[in-house]
Amino acid sequence: MVISYMGGQNFKISQGDLTLSYNPxxxxxxxxxxxxxxxxxxxxxxxxxxxxxxxxxxxxxxxFVIQGPGEYEVKEVxxxxxxxxxEYGKKKTINTIYSVSLDGMNLCFMGALQxxxxxxxxxxxxxxxxxxxxxxxxxxxxxxxxxxLAVRLEPRxxxxxxxxxxxxxxxxxxxxxxxxxxxxxxxxxxxxxxxxEGEIVVLSN
Numbered sequence: 001m002v003i004s005y006m007g008g009q010n011f012k013i014s015q016g017d018l019t020l021s022y023n024p025x026x027x028x029x030x031x032x033x034x035x036x037x038x039x040x041x042x043x044x045x046x047x048x049x050x051x052x053x054x055x056x057x058x059x060x061x062x063x064f065v066i067q068g069p070g071e072y073e074v075k076e077v078x079x080x081x082x083x084x085x086x087e088y089g090k091k092k093t094i095n096t097i098y099s100v101s102l103d104g105m106n107l108c109f110m111g112a113l114q115x116x117x118x119x120x121x122x123x124x125x126x127x128x129x130x131x132x133x134x135x136x137x138x139x140x141x142x143x144x145x146x147x148x149l150a151v152r153l154e155p156r157x158x159x160x161x162x163x164x165x166x167x168x169x170x171x172x173x174x175x176x177x178x179x180x181x182x183x184x185x186x187x188x189x190x191x192x193x194x195x196x197e198g199e200i201v202v203l204s205n
Contacts, residue, residue, distance in 0.1 A: 001103050003186040005203035006034040008049055009111065009135065009162050015103050018075060021063065022098075022109055022133070026052030032205075037061030040074050044111025045095045047088050069096055077102050082122040088112050088139055097122055104190040105130040108155065112140055112162075116149035129155040130193050136171045137163035143171040156196040159186070159203060168202065175200055 004012045008031040009023035021038035025031040029048040037058030043051050043065065056063045064074045069083035078101040086095035095114070100107040108129045118126070132155035136146045140162055150158050160171055172178050175198075182204040 001105065001188055003131075003159070003188070003203065005159075005161070005185075005205045007032050007205040009044070009133075010034060011109075011133065011161075012036055012038070013102070013107070018077070018102075019061075020077075020100070020102070021056040023050040023111065024052040024055040025049050026054070038063040040077060040079075041065050042079070042098050042100075042109065043067035043096075044098065044109070045086060045088055045093055047091075047093070047112075049088075050112070066098070067096070068094070080125060082119065082125065084113065084115070084119055084122070086112055086114050088114075097126070099126060099129075105188075105193070107131045107133070108153070109133040110135055110141075114140055116141065116145045116152075118149075126153060129153055130190075131155065131157045131159060131188075133159050133161055135162045136160045137167045143167055144174050147171060147174045150198065155198065156193045157186075157188075158198060158200045160200070172200065172202075 002014045011022040013020040019038045021041045025033050026048045033055050035055045038056040041053050041056035041063035053065050069081040072079040080099045081096040083094045095112045098109040134146050136143050177200045180202050182202040
C-alpha cells in the first residue's frame with residue numbers, strides 16, 4: 001500500500017490496481033487541488049474543501065462515491081462510516097469518520113473532527129487501528145486534544161493532516177516527536193506495522 005498526501009485532508013491511497021481518494025477539495029476550495037483517477041472516493045463532510053469528487057475522476061476512471069455514515073463494500077474494500085456533529089465554515093453539519101479495511105490493515109480517517117469525545121458507536125467499533133489520519137489544524141482538533149485522542153485509540157501509526165507549519169510543530173512537541181522529518185510517501189505492508197505503537201509519520205505535499 002502506498003499513501004500519498006495532497007494537502008488539506010486529501011490523500012491518495014494505492015493498493016495494486018486499486019486507488020482511493022480521501023476528501024478531495026473542489027475547484028471552489030482555497031486549498032490546492034490534485035486530479036487523479038480513483039476507484040473509491042470518500043467524502044467526510046459536504047464542503048468545498050472535501051467534496052471535489054470531480055477531481056477523483058480521470059480518463060475512464062470514475063469513483064464510487066461514499067459520502068456519509070453507513071456500511072459499504074466496494075471492490076472487496078469494506079468501509080464503515082460513523083457520523084458525528086460538526087461545524088465547518090460556520091455551518092452546522094455532520095462529519096463522517098471512516099474505517100476502511102484494505103490489504104489486511106485497518107485505516108481510520110477522522111475527517112473534520114472537532115471533538116475528541118467520540119459517540120458510543122464509534123468508540124465500540126474503532127479498535128485495532130493500524131493507521132490513523134488525524135486533523136490537527138483550523139476548524140478541527142486542537143493539537144493537544146488531537147494527540148490525547150490518538151493515544152486513547154492506540155493506533156500503530158498516526159498521520160497528521162490539515163495543518164499549518166506552526167500547528168504541526170505544536171503537535172509534534174505534544175507527542176515528544178519534534179525530530180520527525182517529513183517523507184514523500186508511505187509505503188507499508190501489514191508486517192511493517194508489527195510492534196509499532198503510535199508512531200507519527202509526516203507526509204510532505
